[in-house]
Each structure stands twice: as structure tokens, then as C-alpha cells.
Amino acid sequence: MATVHHWTGLEARALRLALRMSVRAFAERLGLAVATVSKWEKLLASTVPRPDTQAILDTALGRADASVHLRFETLLSEIGGPAQVQAAAGRRVTASGPRAWEYESWADDLDRAVVALSRQNFTFADSLLDRWLSRFKAAGLDDLDDLDDKGLYLYARSTALLGDLKRDQGTVLGPLSAHHSYADARSIFTQLDIPRRVAQLDLSLTVVAEMSGKLETAAHAYETLAVDDRLSRRDRARARLWVGTALSKDGNHDYAIRVMQAATREFEDLTEPEDWSVAHQKLALARRGSGDLTQALHFIDIARRSGTTDSPMQRVRLDTAHGHILLSDPATRDDGARVLDRAATAAAQYGLVHQLRSIESVKASSEGPMGPRLRR
Structure with a gap:
């Protein structure tokens, strides 16, 4: 059932409409003057x-039946939007913030957005996030006397998830990019003094730097985050793995392999099978980069067999890595091309633009001069 932390005329009007009463009848029910209503x-x-x-309004809402509560919540969601409310003469104009009942709905939508993003259902995730980000603004929420800064916290979390969406779609830099969303979310979490969230956004911003080609910068940032006590042990292990990823992309395969192996052992100790699978995928590509195709195929096979996720993103990544390795050997070149074509089809289906670019880059590099001498 809906509850109201702080009544204004807006909620009072919504309750009257939900009860389907005239102004006079509503005033009589509450025992108030018609002029007040x-x-x-x-x-x-x-x-x-x-x-x-x-307190009278609390009682009236509490005694209402379920159908009235449903109409009340619906009306508030429709009329309590981002538009500023005209204030009386001489008063400051303030934006309407979220009501108490909306916090739970907002948090539920964020949980649903996380699931949608894990399945690369970007359209649905975007609609869930836009439902709240288009209604409220950080500056307006900051001006409100919210309980425990809930509204501002939920806004920051929504903005961070929007960054994840943009990153997975391949929109890395620019005014409507992952970098922009992550930076905004980081600023709010800094204001709220939540160090763990700030560090997680530092990690996300480093991923963006790596994706945009700033490999040396990303590797140094990952190294710092890998020993950052603000992060959980799992996030520190991920940072260590991504140090290796950045190093491998920059051609430093041997050292990258050593760093990745340390992260792999950490994931095993943490009993994180999905991260463990991803680590083997990264190891496979590093082995391929060093010219050791036998070990590359060994590690990609482990990654494919041990993965537990049903994420289209991870399936595309696995196929891209596998195809890249197969394409490196003339004996399996045709098989590699078929695997990459399958990965490209899936990437296009789910709107994974960054993965499509990676696949095209792999194909283009295979048509040029041969890379390092390969060992079988």
C-alpha cells in the first residue's frame, strides 16, 4: 500500500481524485473547510x-481500499513529474521530488534494469532508467530533505547503470556516452560520501579508457585499483585481470599472462566460476598474442566449458576470442571465419557495436602480414 512521507497539496489532490470525490465532499470527509482543500x-x-x-490525510489514505491506493499511486506517477510547480509570489520555485512510495518502485526498476542489461535487452533497460532519470534531476533531489538521501542515491545508481548500457552499446566517449554517465554518477556518490561506489565508478571509467585505446593509462589505473581497499576482493581481482588485458592489447603478452594467472587463482579462491571462465578467455587471447596456439586453444576450451552465463555479450566474446585463435592458424582459418561470422550475427542482433568493431578488427588484421611466429 502507498504511504506518504510528506504531504503537499499535490498528494492531497491525488487522494481526492483517487477517492473520486468533489472538493466539497473531500473537505467534509476530512472535517476541513472547503477553502483549505x-x-x-x-x-x-x-x-x-x-x-x-x-495526520488526517494519513488516516484517510490508510483507511482507503486497494483500488483507491492503486489509483492514488497512478495519479502521482502521472502528475508528480519533473516540471517545476508554480509557487506563490515571493517563494522559491522547487521541483517535485519522489514520494516515499516511489523509492521502492524506483529500486525495483533498477533491479530489473540490471537483469535486462545482463541479457543485453537494451531497449527495456533504457526505458526503465529513463522512467526515473527523465522525471528527476540531481540538482532538484539535492535540494530536497530526503530520508537518508534516498532519491539522490537512486539517481546516482540509475546514472551508473546508464553508463553500463552505453558502454555495452559501444558509445564510449562524448556527451551522451558511458564516460559522461560514469563521471556524473561518480560526482554524486562522492557528494554522498560512499567510497565503495566511487571506487567502482573509477573502475568503470578505467574500462572506458581501455576501450577508447588508452591502454597504458588504463593499465596503470587498474594496477592502483587492484590494491584499493575501497573495492571488494572480487572487484580488486577483476582490476588485476584487466591490468593483463590492457597489457596484452598493448603487446606485452608475457607479463600480461603472469598477471592474469594471479587473477585466475583469486577467482578460484573466491568461487566465482563466471569470472574464472572470463579469465581463461583473456588468457587464451594473451597466449595467442605470444604465439602459443596450443595453450591458447587449451584456455579457450576451458572458458567455453566452464562458463555459466546465458549472456549474449559473453557468448559473442567467447566466439570472437575462439575465432581469433582459429583464424591465426592456416589449418583452421576457415573454421575461424565461420565462428567470427556467427559472433558478428549475434552482435548485430543485440546491438553490441563495440563487439562488432572488434570482430571487424580481427578480420582485418588476419588479412595483413602474419603476426608473431606461432607455436603448435
Whole structure:
């Protein structure tokens, strides 16, 4: 059932409409003057009932049946949007913030967005995030006397998830990019003084730097984060793995392999099978880069057999890595091309633009001069 932490004329009007009462009938039900209810109707969120009247409204809402609660929540979601409410003369104009009942709905939508992103259902995830990010702004939420800064926290988390969406779609830099969303979310979590979230955003920003080709910068940042106590042990292990990824992309395969193997052991100790699988995929590519195709095929086979996720993104990554390795050997070149074509089809289906670019890059590099001498 809906509850209201702080009544204004806006919520009072929504309750009247949910009860399907006229202004006069609503005033009589509450035991108030018609002029009082008329004032609420006119000034909406810029007027606040007295404390004793707030208690009367609490009682009226509490006694209402489920159908009234449903209409009340629906009306608030429709009329309590981002538009600023006109205040009385001489008063500051303030934005309407989320009501108490909306916090739970917002948090539920973020959980649903996480699941949608894990399945690369970008359209649905974007609609869930836009539902809240288009209604509220960080500056407006910061001005409100929210309980425990819930609204601002949820806004920051929504912005961080929007960054994940943009990153997975391949929109890495620019005003509507992963980098921009991550930076905004980091600023809010810094303001809220939540060090763990700030460090997680530092990790995400480093991933963006790596994706945009700043490999040396990314490797140094990962090294710092790999020993950052603000992060969980799992996130520190991921940072260590990604040190190896950046080094391998930059051609430093031997050292990359050593770093990745340390991260792999960490994932095994943590009992993180999915991360362990991903680590073997990265190891396979590093072995391929060093010219050791036998070990590359060994590690990619482990990654394919041990992965537990049903994520299209991870399937595309596995196929891309496998195809890259097969394409490196003239004896399996045709097989590699078929695996890469399959990966490209899936990447296009799910809108994985960055993965498509990676696949095209692999294909292009295979048509040029041969890389390092390969060992079988």
C-alpha cells in the first residue's frame, strides 16, 4: 500500500481524485473547510498542510481500499513529474521530488534494469532508467530533505547503470556516452560520501579508457585499483585481470599472462566460476598474442566449458576470442571465419557495436602480414 512521507497539496489532490470525490465532499470527509482543500488544489506542491492535517490525510489514505491506493499511486506517477510547480509570489520555485512510495518502485526498476542489461535487452533497460532519470534531476533531489538521501542515491545508481548500457552499446566517449554517465554518477556518490561506489565508478571509467585505446593509462589505473581497499576482493581481482588485458592489447603478452594467472587463482579462491571462465578467455587471447596456439586453444576450451552465463555479450566474446585463435592458424582459418561470422550475427542482433568493431578488427588484421611466429 502507498504511504506518504510528506504531504503537499499535490498528494492531497491525488487522494481526492483517487477517492473520486468533489472538493466539497473531500473537505467534509476530512472535517476541513472547503477553502483549505481549494487552496491545495490551486497551489499543489508549493503548499504544505499543517502537521495535524497531515495526520488526517494519513488516516484517510490508510483507511482507503486497494483500488483507491492503486489509483492514488497512478495519479502521482502521472502528475508528480519533473516540471517545476508554480509557487506563490515571493517563494522559491522547487521541483517535485519522489514520494516515499516511489523509492521502492524506483529500486525495483533498477533491479530489473540490471537483469535486462545482463541479457543485453537494451531497449527495456533504457526505458526503465529513463522512467526515473527523465522525471528527476540531481540538482532538484539535492535540494530536497530526503530520508537518508534516498532519491539522490537512486539517481546516482540509475546514472551508473546508464553508463553500463552505453558502454555495452559501444558509445564510449562524448556527451551522451558511458564516460559522461560514469563521471556524473561518480560526482554524486562522492557528494554522498560512499567510497565503495566511487571506487567502482573509477573502475568503470578505467574500462572506458581501455576501450577508447588508452591502454597504458588504463593499465596503470587498474594496477592502483587492484590494491584499493575501497573495492571488494572480487572487484580488486577483476582490476588485476584487466591490468593483463590492457597489457596484452598493448603487446606485452608475457607479463600480461603472469598477471592474469594471479587473477585466475583469486577467482578460484573466491568461487566465482563466471569470472574464472572470463579469465581463461583473456588468457587464451594473451597466449595467442605470444604465439602459443596450443595453450591458447587449451584456455579457450576451458572458458567455453566452464562458463555459466546465458549472456549474449559473453557468448559473442567467447566466439570472437575462439575465432581469433582459429583464424591465426592456416589449418583452421576457415573454421575461424565461420565462428567470427556467427559472433558478428549475434552482435548485430543485440546491438553490441563495440563487439562488432572488434570482430571487424580481427578480420582485418588476419588479412595483413602474419603476426608473431606461432607455436603448435
